[in-house]
Amino acid sequence: MAIGVTLDATGSDNQIDASVRLARQAAEAGLRSAWFGQTFGADSPLLAAIVGREVPGLHVGTSAIPVFGRHPLLVSSQAQTAQAATHGRYHLGLALGTKLLTEAGFGIPFTRPVALLREFLTALRQLTENGSADFHGELLTAATPIPARVPGAEGGVPLLVAAMGPQALRVSGELADGILPYLAGPRALEEHIVPAVTAAARAAGRTAPRIVALVHGVVTDDVEAVREKAAGQLAFYEQIPSYARVIELSGGRRAADVAVIGDEKTIAAEVRRYRDAGATEVVFSGTGIAGEADRRRTWALLGELAAGSGH
Template identity: 50%
Template sequence: MSLGIALPAGDDHTGNLVTELIDQVQEAAAAGIGTVWFAQRQDVDAMTLAALAGQAVPGIRTGTSVVPIYPRHPITLAAQARTAQAASAGRFQLGLGLSSKTFVEESFGVRFDRPIRHLREYLTVLGDLLREGAADFEGETLRARTVFGPVTVAGAGVPPVLVAAMGPQALRATGELADGTVPFLAAPKALAEYVVPTIGAAARAAGRPAPRVASMVPALVTADPEAVRRRAREQFAFYEGIPSYRDVLDRAGIERAGDLMVIGDEETVAAELRRYTEAGATELIVSQTGMGTGEERRRTWRLLGELSAASS
């Protein structure tokens, strides 16, 4: 069982947020966790954190889960990804996503126009930039030309690209043009019957390797599961109104997104996490944003380290 965690893991920071997050990466590595993914919020920058963590904690793998492609241009994102890859000595992985119409248009003031076409064009250009360092592309939603020279960083290889794809068209585009997907709130039933076969078929048809499925799962070891469940239902209610999330919840017969929060003692949490890998997830990213106490987080990380060691 390949396990990682997502940071930030909560909002209880009292000092320098970046310093505290790097300290948490060191704590996670000491617990036996090998991969840390950084969420892109509107306070801290995920790409910068991944680069810093890769430098500060030898051996740790870092990633973003996920960076919205609106309104970032792929030339800019490729330069950031290559920088993070060099900083982490080749241990960086780029997770990106479309986000949602409401968030993109209200936050950035740009149109969420033809998102699947934009995703396909974006992944096409980004792939050229990461593999070759150059682009000369004129599409329907995107233009990219490296007129000032190649996007190359000495010491940087090609990072894997994963997409937070949920809808069928996004999953097909991801299977054809990227290395895998980062589904969130996709229950084991939805993974086994929908996500894994859809992206797998697209990858096979495109002659690509079997895609990674890095399933993001909210989970917490706790002695008070009822209180955590109430908070999870409140926090995740936002996703229930986003069509792609509503669809993947409905495919598993899940009404409330918060009900997918994996909670309980160590044995209960471990058993529930195994259901995701049995459903076809190639790896898990455990998320705890806004949930639990520091001690509950540490108990969860110790469990994840033990499960990682047992499966290695």
């Protein structure tokens, strides 16, 4: 099972330089993928392209670009450019986004998100695979009167979706290559998420989807203090219905309840639980929450686990 980490250098003097440094450390630890979030700051596909170019061999990904306020033509240009820059090591994640950030940030209504996701994925698949599109949907149009192909990005870009709800999982199984569930514990994965997306993919005649589980966790000896800190950092997600639901399905009450915090033995056991629940890949986030020493300790363990699984 492949194991990676998210990289967050937003608190540094130069986010790009710091991200490259962190990526090199991740590769040296034996990790095979580095993922970048997308907010209103750094452009995630561009950041991934730079990091992937600077750190050969490391797979890089975006987790994840909200479909509201974007257009498939523009996202395809970003993704194909990153794919060409990294020689096939870029993975694009999309998300529904949230009502709060969509309406407050873009000033557009957060309506019919699943329908928009379906149209966005349909058009984006045409663009990333063929460099052209002729899509005329109810919510968006994507056509190419001039070519939209980026030389060097042949073969397409893996399309993943941060899907956890039933409707989003159905669309993702039909149209995407996999999913990026976050704060979804092994129970939610095994009993709800993996069966739903796998069934949708099978019904659409597609191969089994990738299940890239994003896990908030760290190796530390100061478990209670770190969990309380995580509770403060993750409280935002408890306001979002899709996250609140998946936390409950995982057996948790707060987001911090599904965080994986403990010593090496504890973390290794939890990684195995995610694998057994159907995760094909595990990506750890929040590994810097307990400080630099524990972050390095976490990455060292994850690198060992990755090596032991043959990835």
